[in-house]
Amino acid sequence: DDLVDYPMADFSLIQDAVNSALDNDTILVYPGIYHEFIQLRYMSIKIISFAGANETIINPAGIGILVSANEVTIAGFTFQGTQLRDNTLDDYGIHIPPYQEGNKIIENNTFTKLVTAVILEETDSVQISNNVFTDNLASIFLQRSSSNIIENNYITNIIAVGIHLGDSEKNVISNYQGSVPLRGSPASKLVGFELKSPTFATPTIFFIRDGVEIWSKQGYMAPDEFYRALGEFKLGKSSESFDVAFNESTDA
Numbered sequence: 001d002d003l004v005d006y007p008m009a010d011f012s013l014i015q016d017a018v019n020s021a022l023d024n025d026t027i028l029v030y031p032g033i034y035h036e037f038i039q040l041r042y043m044s045i046k047i048i049s050f051a052g053a054n055e056t057i058i059n060p061a062g063i064g065i066l067v068s069a070n071e072v073t074i075a076g077f078t079f080q081g082t083q084l085r086d087n088t089l090d091d092y093g094i095h096i097p098p099y100q101e102g103n104k105i106i107e108n109n110t111f112t113k114l115v116t117a118v119i120l121e122e123t124d125s126v127q128i129s130n131n132v133f134t135d136n137l138a139s140i141f142l143q144r145s146s147s148n149i150i151e152n153n154y155i156t157n158i159i160a161v162g163i164h165l166g167d168s169e170k171n172v173i174s175n176y177q178g179s180v181p182l183r184g185s186p187a188s189k190l191v192g193f194e195l196k197s198p199t200f201a202t203p204t205i206f207f208i209r210d211g212v213e214i215w216s217k218q219g220y221m222a223p224d225e226f227y228r229a230l231g232e233f234k235l236g237k238s239s240e241s242f243d244v245a246f247n248e249s250t251d252a
Contacts, residue, residue: 014038014047014058021045029077031055037062040069044102049076053110053132060091060114067094070102074109081113081136089115089137098122098144105129111136120145128153135159142168207233 009030011017015038017027026046036058040047047065049056057078058064064079074094081091093111096104096119104126111117111131116138120126124147131153133139138161140150148171155162165171167189187199193208197216207215207229215233228246235242 018045018047024071029056033057033059035059035061036064038065040065040067040072043069044071045069046073047075047077048073052076053078053108060093062090063092063095065094067096067104068100070100071104072102073105073107075105075107076109078110078112079114079117080110081115083113089113091115092119093117095119096121096123096126103127107131110134111139116141119143120148124148127151132156133162137161138164140164142166142171144168146171209233 079093126148133155137159140163143166194212
């Protein structure tokens with residue numbers, strides 16, 4: 001804080017508080033606008049806003065928070081980038097680079113006007129939940145990252161990419177409850193599969209069994225449409241189990 005509204009605050013910069021923190025400390029951030037590049041290194045730490053995302057804004061100096069730490073929680077902030085004169089975007093929200101161990105939680109934040117809001121590279125055990133993403137070039141970008149949870153996020157006004165899963169497996173997206181594994185991959189990496197449908201659309205959804213395409217859809221699908229197609233794929237459209245699960249006229 002700037003020590004005007006909250007004169008009892010120990011620091012005026014979040015990075016100064018991080019530098020003075022001990023392992024497993026919690027940093028409580030008072031309302032204000034913080035123009036910073038914050039680095040979290042070699043410790044377990046929680047950074048939580050006192051009053052929530054509407055009143056606690058991180059205006060990234062290139063990157064808002066770079067996470068090179070173990071157990072981390074980041075909650076209750078707005079990460080707001082700067083729109084340049086030519087309307088291009090120039091800032092990033094949270095970046096987790098390769099080979100970071102420990103569980104990480106990113107929750108109850110708002111990300112807006114960023115090149116990429118959240119980037120995970122070769123990282124696992126990250127939970128991204130209950131965040132708002134709006135007016136970003138890319139919202140959530142995973143590259144070679146597995147076993148992460150992305151749930152209950154609201155993504156709107158996508159400029160280019162909502163959620164990107166590049167060479168990333170075993171990530172749970174939204175409230176997906178199915179037992180069929182999900183995998184995100186660029187078309188160039190779909191080697192060794194027997195695919196009949198074109199792959200130029202983003203996204204193209206494939207249901208694959210034993211390396212062979214069974215069904216596909218180009219473009220986004222509503223949840224009810226997706227789960228019905230998944231039921232046909234897993235249970236068989238003419239099966240009694242499918243009728244019980246999806247046909248209203250069938251007794252449960």
